[in-house]
Amino acid sequence: MVGLVERLVPDELWELFRRVVPPTEVKRPQGGGRRRSGDREALAAVIFVATSGCTWRQLPPVFGPAWPTAYRRFTHWSRDRVWARLHRVLLDELGARGELDWSRCAIDSVSVRAARGPLTGPNPTDHGKSGSKIHLITGRDGLPLSLGISAANTHDGLGLQPLVRGIPPIRSHRGPRRRRPAKLNADKGYDYPHLRRWLGERGIRHRIARKGVESSQRLGRHRWVVVRTVSGLAGCRRLHRRYERKAEYFLAFVGIAAALISYRKLTN
Missing domain, CATH: 3.30.420 (Nucleotidyltransferase; domain 5)
Known part of the structure; x- marks a missing residue:
C-alpha cells in the first residue's frame, strides 16, 4: 500500500499539496474515536479514482481510507478550491523556472x-x-x-x-x-x-x-x-x-487532470 501511495503521490507532489490543503483539527473535543486517515493516503485514493475512472464504491481498500472517507475528503477539498490552488502553485513553479x-x-x-x-x-x-x-x-x-x-x-x-x-x-x-x-x-x-x-x-x-x-x-x-x-x-x-x-465536483476532476499534466512537466 505504501508503494502505491508513493507512486501516485510522490514526495514532490505531496510537498506542494501540503502548501495548499487547509489545516485540519486532529484532536476530538469529546475524545475517543478512530485515528484520522492520512491526507496523503486520501489524496492517492482521489487520484486513483480520477485516473482509473472507477466509482467511489469500487475504490480498493489498499489505500487505507474507506471510500466514504476518501469521497468526503474529496468534497471538502473541492469546496475549498484546493485543486485550483494546487494547479496555480505548479504553474508558479514552472513560471519561476522559465518553462511557461x-x-x-x-x-x-x-x-x-x-x-x-x-x-x-x-x-x-x-x-x-x-x-x-x-x-x-x-x-x-x-x-x-x-x-x-x-x-x-x-x-x-x-x-x-x-x-x-x-x-x-x-x-x-x-x-x-x-x-x-x-x-x-x-x-x-x-x-x-x-x-x-x-x-x-x-x-x-x-x-x-x-x-x-x-x-x-x-x-x-x-x-x-x-x-x-x-x-x-x-x-x-x-x-x-x-x-x-x-x-x-466535475470541475474538480478537471483541475486534478490539469494539475497532473503540469506536475509531469515540472518533473521531466
Missing part, C-alpha cells in the same frame, strides 16, 4: 456526456444527448493555464472572455507576474468582431480563423498543442463521462 511559454497560446473545448445536473445540456454533436463541455487555454508548450466547464450546447465564443480573465497571475523567471498571453490562436467558433476587439483592447494579438474565408486546418501547426492537452485530459478517465451531479 506565453508567446502563442491556444483556446479550445471538448464535450463529454453527462447525467442530469447543473451545467448540462443537449449536445448538438452527439444527437442531442445530455452533456457538458470543458473549455481551456494552454500555453505554447501545451500547459493548461485556464479551465472552465459549461453545458454542451454553450457556444465556444461565450467561453473566451471568462477563460482569459481566469488566467491567474503566474510567476515569471524574470520580472513581475504575468496573466495575459502575447497571442491567442482560435478556430472559427471564436470568429466574432466583439471578441477580436475585446482581445485587442487588452493588448492580446489574435489569430482566429475566419468563417467562410479560410480553413481552421491552417492553424493546425499552432493549435495542435491544445489538442494534445485535450488528449492528456482524456488520460484522466473520470473525464470520459460526467457522473457528478454537482458541477463543482
